[in-house]
Amino acid sequence: MNEEWQCIGCGVHIQTSEPDQLGYTPKAAFERGVESGELYCQRCFRLRHYNDIQDVSLTDDDFLRLLNEIGTEDALIVNVVDIFDFNGSLIPGLHRFVGDNPVLLVGNKLDVLPKSLKPSKMIQWMRERAHEEGLRPIDVKLTSAKKASDIESLLETIETYRKGRDVYVVGVTNVGKSTLINQIIRQTAGVKEVITTSRFPGTTLDKIEIPLEDGHFLIDTPGIIHRHQMAHYLGKKDLKIIAPQKEIKPKTYQLNAEQTLFLGGLARFDYIQGERSSFTVYTANDLDLHRTKLEKATAFYEKHVGGLLQPPRPDEVAEFPELVRFEFSIKERTDIVFAGLGWITVTNPGVVAGWAPKGVDVIKRKALI
Structure with a gap:
């Protein structure tokens, strides 16, 4: 792309190859703009004609x-x-x-x-x-x-x-x-x-x-x-699944120690030690949750990620990072937060672990609800 072409709306250099980056305009629009002398980047074009701002x-x-x-x-x-x-x-x-x-x-x-x-x-x-x-x-x-x-x-x-x-x-x-x-x-x-x-x-x-x-x-x-957003690792369709569009409907599970919950194939929650207890999951309503035994969880994930456990879906993500483990000792009512995905409220004392893609945080906080 010739660098001399600039958007007359914002001055950004025009490019036609990367839709998510600054200065993008489709090739056909670029050619029309050069011909007419009114060359806008897509962001400025949509703002002028539709009062619509696109994030870049x-x-x-x-x-x-x-x-x-x-x-x-x-x-x-x-x-x-x-x-x-x-x-x-x-x-x-x-x-x-x-x-x-x-x-x-x-x-x-x-x-x-x-x-x-x-x-x-x-x-x-x-x-x-x-x-x-x-x-x-x-x-x-x-x-x-x-x-x-x-x-x-x-x-x-x-x-x-x-x-x-x-x-x-x-x-x-x-x-x-x-x-x-x-x-x-x-x-x-x-x-x-x-x-x-x-x-x-x-x-x-x-x-x-x-x-x-x-x-x-x-x-x-x-x-x-x-860099630490879950969204950073997902395609647009998968993003729609994990980003809540309506009021979240919490899901409560009764878990025994040594049970695991999978949040799609994006994250994992292990209940390692403690009495039988209730755990409430706050994630987008469209995200599927799966329960399994802790001892089988790693093999289950390797077999089913991208299939039964999705997102991520293979056609959306070329390579999804490995899950990294964070262990927590719980003394009071606590939220285990999976950055960009939601949280799980732990009601009773015990030991738990949260897994998230490498680079995405799992933290604990005092329960919000």
């Missing part, structure tokens, strides 16, 4: 450059995270890059959480986890990008804290940031005025600026790929 991902270096630039601005930072995958959707070291700018922490996908989880408890929990990461948000807000009333409430909160400044929306990929921004565009006056721009010198960062009524902007930034 940046390299870590590009993203660090973007964060450093934001730190020199006087702005409100809106950090969108996925409530369902809080740890997997935090931006490492964000507090070091934002300077003195206030951060509003927004937990998206509220609609998929079980009704039994009180929002006030979730907000308090998010605040505590943010503090552990060195982030001191000015406020914590829960929202669902699918609900117009939630977006209105979020916009009011942003208005309260921005105090006449620009607003930068940041987040890792797969947190639903694009859906959120698209809803904001639909609800914000002057939809036709939406422009695409790249104001960062020496780089082709694909930013979207949404005009606010006072001449300032709400600025959407591309998502950074988080």
